[in-house]
Amino acid sequence: MTNKILSQINPSLQKLVPYEPGKPIEELAREYGFSPSQIIKLASNENPLGPSPLALNALTKYLRQIHLYPDGNGYYLKKALASHLDIGVENIVIGNGSNEIIELLFHVFAMSDEDEVLFSKYAFAVYKLMAELFGVRFKEVEDCAFNHDLKAILNAISPKTKLIFIANPNNPTGTRVPNEELYEFLDKVPGEVVVALDEAYIDFVADPPQTLSFVKQKENIVILRTFSKMYGLAGLRIGYGVASKSVCCFLERARQPFNTNSLAQLAARASLEDNQHKLSTLKITEEGKKRLEEAFCQLGLRFIPSSANFILVHVGDGDFIFHELLKKGIIIRPMKSYGLAEWIRITIGTADQLSRLLEELPMALYSLKNIKSK
Numbered sequence: 001m002t003n004k005i006l007s008q009i010n011p012s013l014q015k016l017v018p019y020e021p022g023k024p025i026e027e028l029a030r031e032y033g034f035s036p037s038q039i040i041k042l043a044s045n046e047n048p049l050g051p052s053p054l055a056l057n058a059l060t061k062y063l064r065q066i067h068l069y070p071d072g073n074g075y076y077l078k079k080a081l082a083s084h085l086d087i088g089v090e091n092i093v094i095g096n097g098s099n100e101i102i103e104l105l106f107h108v109f110a111m112s113d114e115d116e117v118l119f120s121k122y123a124f125a126v127y128k129l130m131a132e133l134f135g136v137r138f139k140e141v142e143d144c145a146f147n148h149d150l151k152a153i154l155n156a157i158s159p160k161t162k163l164i165f166i167a168n169p170n171n172p173t174g175t176r177v178p179n180e181e182l183y184e185f186l187d188k189v190p191g192e193v194v195v196a197l198d199e200a201y202i203d204f205v206a207d208p209p210q211t212l213s214f215v216k217q218k219e220n221i222v223i224l225r226t227f228s229k230m231y232g233l234a235g236l237r238i239g240y241g242v243a244s245k246s247v248c249c250f251l252e253r254a255r256q257p258f259n260t261n262s263l264a265q266l267a268a269r270a271s272l273e274d275n276q277h278k279l280s281t282l283k284i285t286e287e288g289k290k291r292l293e294e295a296f297c298q299l300g301l302r303f304i305p306s307s308a309n310f311i312l313v314h315v316g317d318g319d320f321i322f323h324e325l326l327k328k329g330i331i332i333r334p335m336k337s338y339g340l341a342e343w344i345r346i347t348i349g350t351a352d353q354l355s356r357l358l359e360e361l362p363m364a365l366y367s368l369k370n371i372k373s374k
């Protein structure tokens, strides 16, 4: 690019390191000559059971109407969510994935490069990415053995602090904040500082915190949720935020007129009704987690006990293991971009997927050991 054009480009973008997503199945198929059906992806915390049959049915019925614009306001999905969560429709904003709600929060609350955003070390990568994109300062607060240190986050609040992100459970660590600790924290955060509680994985938690009741009392709490994980709709891109009516009004103003599509809205509505799909997902997640933990213990690998549908595990050289498994048609997530080059993150798959992984992982570790000993 010529310097003339480069000088016109937003300086924040010039510095920005793009998000590294899980490797797509089609990409691995192209690169290694696999057929997509031979590949298993345990890299992006998707639901290995796929979407709910109720969602698939709703989608099939609607396909002939996709020439029509969606309801930009997502009226029926909001209504379904309001009844599901026992809150008002005016407390809900629908987003193109919960990532969009994260972006909307920056549109609404990050005004100048003096503003500061706080999140924990090893928090979900998109918070930092958005802070960089919007040109606001951010502080990554030291964590405590892969757990959010809420006291340290409270201490880090300054008059410049606009937004705090708390992912609970967090990605990529999988750790959660004890409910009482979270309640105490929410009570102590000054009313002018917005706390975004990212609950992308909350459906996997047996005793989730009662955060919705905080939204009913406090204007500075925003909850973020998604249909990408438990509900198996990651490809459709749909999530939502829950906040006070006034905050929702501004989040709505900041969004694109048709930010979520009709198919995504419909599938999300149908998925909410499928409790069986949720129970089956919880069952395979719990069984798979136990199996992986036992296997890691046998292999002498350190892992972080997880409250979500993935596990962070120490393998010595994450990139090496990632590439070894790719050769076998298995996609996991190396963690170098998080500053955790010795770790990988594995999504809990079906029993068959985990069998394949556990067959290949010891070989990959063995190759690593051989290379290191040379």
Ligand SMILES: Cc1ncc(COP(=O)(O)O)c(C=O)c1O
Residues within 6 Å of the ligand: 044, 045, 096, 097, 098, 099, 100, 124, 167, 169, 170, 171, 198, 200, 201, 225, 226, 227, 228, 234, 237, 238, 239
């Ligand atoms: C903690 C966390 N928040 C938000 C998201 C974004 O999810 P989506 O945009 O698919 O709703 C993810 C996705 O991996 C996540 O791990």
